Amino acid sequence: MTKLKINSKFMSDCIFCKIAKGEIPSNKIYEDEDFMAILDIAPVNPGHTLVVPKIHCDDLINLPDDLAQKSILVIKKIVPAILKGVEAGGFNLTINHGVVAGQIVPHLHWHIMPRFPGDGWDLWHGKAYPEGEVDKVLEKIKNNI
16 A cells, blocks of 8 residues: 555544545445445435545645556546446546535545436536636646746
């Protein structure tokens, strides 16, 4: 298991750390040395799964690169089973990063949300940039890479 240089211990009050340590029961669909995948307790749709690193890490930015890469491989491994198991036509994969983005538990986790025709869930609503704004945003982002 990869260890974080900072905050490598389980957080005593973190629900996902407690699940990883076996202190709280969960509906695990997958587990390996570094990750667990559990059914969400308040699913958007049947099969809504959370992929959670076993080490405590608040967000994707602070996840060690090797675990970030492995996370996608874990997701690729379990998604076909989820889709087949609940007979879904597709899925959304999301991370809520920060409170403003809807992150409730401060422990990184991916949502795999199976999708069904007519399930009532819409995608976010985009809007065009105001005149000249796209260039300003583009430059600000590029200057910070």
